[in-house]
Amino acid sequence: MMAITASDVAAFVACLSAGAAREEQTLNAADARLGDGDTGSMLRRVFAAMATANAAGAATVSEAGKRLAAAAMKETGSSLGTLVATGAMTFAREAREIEGAGRDPEPADLPRIVAAMRDAISMRGKAETGDKTILDSLYAIAAALGGGEVSREVAAQAAQQALAAFRDRPCRIGRARMFPERSIGADDPGMLAAALLLA
Amino acid sequence: MKKLINAPADYVNEILDGLTSAHPGLVLGGESGRCISRREPALQGRVGIATGGGSGHLPLFTGYVGPGFADACAIGNVFEGPNAQSCLDAIRAAYHGTGVLCLYGNYGGDRMNFDLAIEMAGMDDIACETVLGTDDVASAGADEAAKRRGVAGIVLLYKAAGAAAAEGRDLAAVAALAQKANGATRSIGVALAPCRVPTASAPNFDIGEDEMEFGMGIHGEPGIWRAPIAPADKVADEMVDRLFADLKPGRGDRVMPLVNGLGATPLEELFILWRRVERRLKDAGISHAAPLVGNFVTSMEMAGASLSLMVLDGELEALISAPASCPFWRVG
Numbered sequence: 001m002m003a004i005t006a007s008d009v010a011a012f013v014a015c016l017s018a019g020a021a022r023e024e025q026t027l028n029a030a031d032a033r034l035g036d037g038d039t040g041s042m043l044r045r046v047f048a049a050m051a052t053a054n055a056a057g058a059a060t061v062s063e064a065g066k067r068l069a070a071a072a073m074k075e076t077g078s079s080l081g082t083l084v085a086t087g088a089m090t091f092a093r094e095a096r097e098i099e100g101a102g103r104d105p106e107p108a109d110l111p112r113i114v115a116a117m118r119d120a121i122s123m124r125g126k127a128e129t130g131d132k133t134i135l136d137s138l139y140a141i142a143a144a145l146g147g148g149e150v151s152r153e154v155a156a157q158a159a160q161q162a163l164a165a166f167r168d169r170p171c172r173i174g175r176a177r178m179f180p181e182r183s184i185g186a187d188d189p190g191m192l193a194a195a196l197l198l199a
Numbered sequence: 200m201k202k203l204i205n206a207p208a209d210y211v212n213e214i215l216d217g218l219t220s221a222h223p224g225l226v227l228g229g230e231s232g233r234c235i236s237r238r239e240p241a242l243q244g245r246v247g248i249a250t251g252g253g254s255g256h257l258p259l260f261t262g263y264v265g266p267g268f269a270d271a272c273a274i275g276n277v278f279e280g281p282n283a284q285s286c287l288d289a290i291r292a293a294y295h296g297t298g299v300l301c302l303y304g305n306y307g308g309d310r311m312n313f314d315l316a317i318e319m320a321g322m323d324d325i326a327c328e329t330v331l332g333t334d335d336v337a338s339a340g341a342d343e344a345a346k347r348r349g350v351a352g353i354v355l356l357y358k359a360a361g362a363a364a365a366e367g368r369d370l371a372a373v374a375a376l377a378q379k380a381n382g383a384t385r386s387i388g389v390a391l392a393p394c395r396v397p398t399a400s401a402p403n404f405d406i407g408e409d410e411m412e413f414g415m416g417i418h419g420e421p422g423i424w425r426a427p428i429a430p431a432d433k434v435a436d437e438m439v440d441r442l443f444a445d446l447k448p449g450r451g452d453r454v455m456p457l458v459n460g461l462g463a464t465p466l467e468e469l470f471i472l473w474r475r476v477e478r479r480l481k482d483a484g485i486s487h488a489a490p491l492v493g494n495f496v497t498s499m500e501m502a503g504a505s506l507s508l509m510v511l512d513g514e515l516e517a518l519i520s521a522p523a524s525c526p527f528w529r530v531g
Contacts, residue, residue, distance in 0.1 A: 066322055073283040073319065074230060082283055082311050089318050096322075124311055 003104035010056035017051035019197035065092025111146035134190030156198035229288025236292035247293030258527035267523020280308030286316035298370030304349025328374035337414025362518035388505035435475035450484030462497035
């Protein structure tokens with residue numbers, strides 16, 4: 001199997017960044033229902049910083065991940081942004097572990113890496129599965145990647161299905177949990193971002 | 200609420216600008232531009248102490264950077280935790296080759312960002328330990344003491360941990376000492392009037408002219424109860440009773456008292472409170488080190504006061520009395 005390269009990582013982030021720029025106002029509007037309406041602008045800023053962090057120029061995949069995490073950290077003060085940086089950090093750590101074993105990360109490693117990112121994000125954000133957050137998207141994505149083909153399309157489809165499945169459920173964490181009746185029928189901004197940015 | 204400020208958006212940067220210019224021992228820097236550290240760092244080989252928190256609480260957090268106190272402080276916007284980059288900046292600035300204790304108040308956002316920064320620092324082989332200030336007895340019951348938020352008592356933690364680091368103890372020992380100091384410290388506050396975040400159009404809570412709120416947090420988090428304002432002695436009694444109930448000090452014990460003003464309450468009133476606290480300690484057969492009475496942890500123009508007590512043993516008293524200096528507290 002072909003190894004993943006730093007350029008692959010950079011290309012993937014460039015894609016997320018383009019998606020964040022495209023969907024900025026949609027995500028802001030989704031967040032404004034129960035939050036302060038800045039999710040789209042924050043994600044655009046964070047991913048733009050990550051896309052210009054020269055991850056492609058890194059010697060290893062783990063170094064690429066570290067550059068992405070460092071770039072995200074500089075741009076964010078919000079919790080979702082911190083979770084993006086946590087994801088990148090975990091990606092870097094997992095990649096470093098694989099590199100430490102004397103080989104480069106491969107697509108077949110991704111289900112496990114994504115699961116590790118999911119767990120790290122869960123721990124940092126103190127959310128659990130079923131709370132209706134980006135964590136539920138990550139559960140769906142990790143499961144889909146683990147169950148078959150490893151591709152962006154599969155991940156995007158899983159995020160889309162999770163979004164639809166949770167739409168009519170109440171949010172159980174954060175500020176939005178205080179308005180369960182208003183979160184029912186509304187997409188969680190983080191879950192929406194996962195679906196739109198991977199598309 | 201009137202304020203002597205320029206553009207609200209410049210508030211934090213102008214505070215830091217003025218603070219570092221008035222106190223040249225502090226420098227502002229880091230990749231975030233939101234990290235205050237010592238101009239002359241501690242000796243190589245000493246454990247560093249990194250802290251951080253939102254703005255709007257001066258002298259906390261950043262005023263307690265100096266020899267024998269914290270080495271660096273990450274600074275957030277008003278009442279917002281510091282971002283992860285500034286936490287990483289503070290960890291790096293506090294690193295003198297041998298590990299960093301991250302010592303800060305127990306708030307969700309601060310924890311998330313410090314934890315991320317610690318992970319990042321770990322990639323550069325900087326070892327960190329975390330101890331959270333959890334002294335506010337009003338923020339959770341004794342059975343959930345780990346969930347309590349940190350308020351004025353953290354100033355005493357900086358002093359004790361800073362002295363332990365200056366003695367040359369290793370990271371595990373400094374962290375254990377900070378944990379012990381936190382376990383010996385409790386605080387309770389009472390708010391009389393709210394404050395206004397500079398970018399907000401209204402005060403952060405409403406309270407009647409003749410009311411006070413017991414146990415309110417330093418960002419205006421709801422307290423335990425609200426009641427008509429009472430004489431200072433009654434308020435002091437209530438504070439002492441609350442802290443005694445939690446700390447359970449015995450006759451012959453010794454404490455370090457801190458009577459803290461929240462910002463708008465005059466020193467006169469703090470001394471009136473202290474007078475009663477002193478009486479109560481004496482009646483309970485508890486001796487005390489020289490008290491701190493003044494503004495140490497504020498919420499801008501919030502009116503009110505807090506009382507903190509740290510139960511001292513020989514070790515803690517020696518550390519609290521060790522020479523140290525920062526812009527707002529000097530010992531020796």
